[in-house]
Amino acid sequence: MEKMNKRWILAMVLFLGTVMLTACGQKYAAVPINEEVDICAICNMQVKDDAFATQLTTKDGKNYKFDDIGCMNEWKKQNGTDNIGMDYVRDYNDKEWIEFSKATYVYDASLKTPMAYGVLNFKDKASAEAFVAEQGVGTIMTADELASHDWTQNMDNMNMEGDGHGHSHDGDGMNHDMGQGSDHDMSEGDHQEGQSKENSGHH
Template sequence: MKKWTVALMIILVVSALTACGATKYSALPIDESVDVCAKCKMLIKDDAFATQLTTKDGKTYKFDDLGCMNSWKHANSSEEIGMDFVRDYNSLEWIEYSKASYVYDASFRTPMAYGIVSFKDKQSAEAYINEQGKGTLMSATDLTSHTWKQNVEGMDMDKMKDHSHSEAEHA
């Protein structure tokens, strides 16, 4: 083959790969009146604790608690996950799971009682620890070696702190 033919083929292959680009994933809204957790099948009642993941083939799974998403990941191939998201506890903003900061305490009331609250940054997580007077700061990497146990006493959502947000707060 001539050098210019090889060069042209390389240019075409690089152009084709560049055109494909990386797949963009985005979180979907939670409808608290109809969305159910893909793991425990309970209604996602408190949007502040909602999590979700999208597989590489575009299927989205929603969860009511980070512990449910973790359980789903262990039961399924994590290689198929395109992106996973958690909510910032304060703003309800969707953030990538790997970029979030987390606070754990077994006594924290979360929908399925795993006791983990997610935040958009380390400063917000530390402020929550100071406000609550307890909690362990964790990263997504720390969660890989976390002991995922439910605090059965913490599953009473009626006793959970009101964490409702009006639409105006998040517009």
Template sequence: MKKVIYFSLLSVVIGVLLMGCGSDEVQPRAINEETDKCPVCNMSVMDNQFATQVVMEDGLSHVFDDIGCMYVWLDENPDEEIAATFVRDYNNEEWIQSEDAYYVYNMDVKTPMAYNMISFEDQASADEFIAENAGELIAADALADHDWQMNHEMMEGHGHDHEGDHGHGEMDSDSHTEEGESTH
């Protein structure tokens, strides 16, 4: 009887251990609106459909307030060991791995840092948004090559002061250099 109990217990333990082996999937962490700041623009990160996240191999997470900020950071940190990147569905705010999402670029969509890019969990939702609001469908694998420029007209409407553009690309060539230094 002791052998039966022993082997039954051993089977349960092995089963639990084997089930745990497959649960190493990287997950995004919860956003704390009171303390989380975007490492690119230093703005507070709201827990909404614009938030994005990079999870590092060591478990550290970086959260961003705009898809554009995440891609600027990725471009500026090419040697980082990244486990996964996440975006949120524009409609239901659920986390999606960035490579599985569908993206719409629309200059009229107000995103936190005016990169005007939003994400969807399925192509049908992205197509529906485009049909109702216009925009361009962009594949996930094309985002690394996207020209991540802020919509400066929209930023002026937000009342943000982004002199120097926080490394987000070129400024207006009449008054600033690429580094944001005044040319006057």
């Protein structure tokens, strides 16, 4: 009887341990991206529901999303990793959420990502190797190897995308403002000239 009680207690302990582990896993589960409200915790850009989005949840339940894995790395540099419950990246091919430590990565400065860090995520090494073989560029890395990666942004990619929008917007704005200013000044000048002639006539 005593032996049966010990077995029952052991079984309950194992069961409760499994339940607790499952609950912890659910607590840190990846959260769906909501493009309407999700903003990168580092660069404050919109987080799109694409293969570049990453996220982490801290042990106290706070979730942070990023538009580029490089931004998530920057968050870790600023805040440390001790309080991270789980961090996720997305597979480049099907956008499946993968634990950061289990993914395989491909880096090349020419690869375009939202913040120009040039790092792509894959669910396994075979997928990463297939991408490199197809594209003809890229260095395959593990999560551990990313720890010593220099995370340099390719400013050529950044400028190429940013300047196209910036110049167009600034140019339109400048021409619009100058045009309004010129019309306004001319109308005031005509008005003043008319008043002068009118006053001269009265005298």
